[in-house]
Amino acid sequence: MKRNFEMADNTKLSQNEITLVERDVNPYGIALVNPNLVAKRGPSDLVQLAEEIQKADTMIHATAYNKLQVIAEQIKFLQKQAQKILLDAKTNKDLHHAACNFVKIPGNIYHLYERLSGQQYFSLVAPEEWSNCPHKHLGSFRLEQDHSWTPVNHLETKNKEIEVIGRILASSDVDYISNAIEQGPLITS
Template structure:
């Protein structure tokens, strides 16, 4: 006679030889659920890692662009909020100008690369993204304002 795992008096069940089989099935089902739960959590973590890797890639690309623009030749003091236009000379030298290709007209002397606005934090926003950046900034200002209003009451 072996050791009884389930006390039939405490469970109000008659002693049955199927008790061990049921217990084994419950353990097996629990193991299956534990495995599925762990797998789902690991999948969620893997997706977060991929998203973070993509964000890191974007941060590095943005930093490279910002650095390139700050290192471009420029004969003026750069001011946040102003739009600058990047050109490339035949020698390969890149420089910033306040004149857009439209202002140059047909007499534009060098290859136009792109237009950028210098931000207060010294980052650069491509001209085609300015509207989106401004909308995002307005939304953040509203959130900050409403958050500050909540803390002041």
């Protein structure tokens, strides 16, 4: 992912910033015929060298900027994921603390109600099974194997996610895993 990058400082490099290779007029102890002409550079060579160094510096800054921008986007994504995890944990904790007079079994659907007193409780009776429901229905949830709760209106998505994960775990076929990844995220919410 490339980004446009503009250098804030477009100053030219001075000759002091250009590092040239030291001249050796006696390489390996052999005297040169004309030491003044060996490895001598003209003024245009120094300008080209300075331009090349400045171009390299600009590209290094642009590359670093682009990479840091990608990391910043990943940090934002991870922050959103962390917020979602914390919200889900709070919701799951609140649901587990609702009053209940039976043992909850993973895989079953339970219905959350609220009495006039404000007490929330789980029931096995769905709102449509009551002839006249005396309490406010807050939602229906399935208890998952990891003891998290899934709202009934998200069951189809959750079931697809569980199915894909089950196939990935059961398969040692790398192509299947690659195809599953190419199909996109498991959760579309």
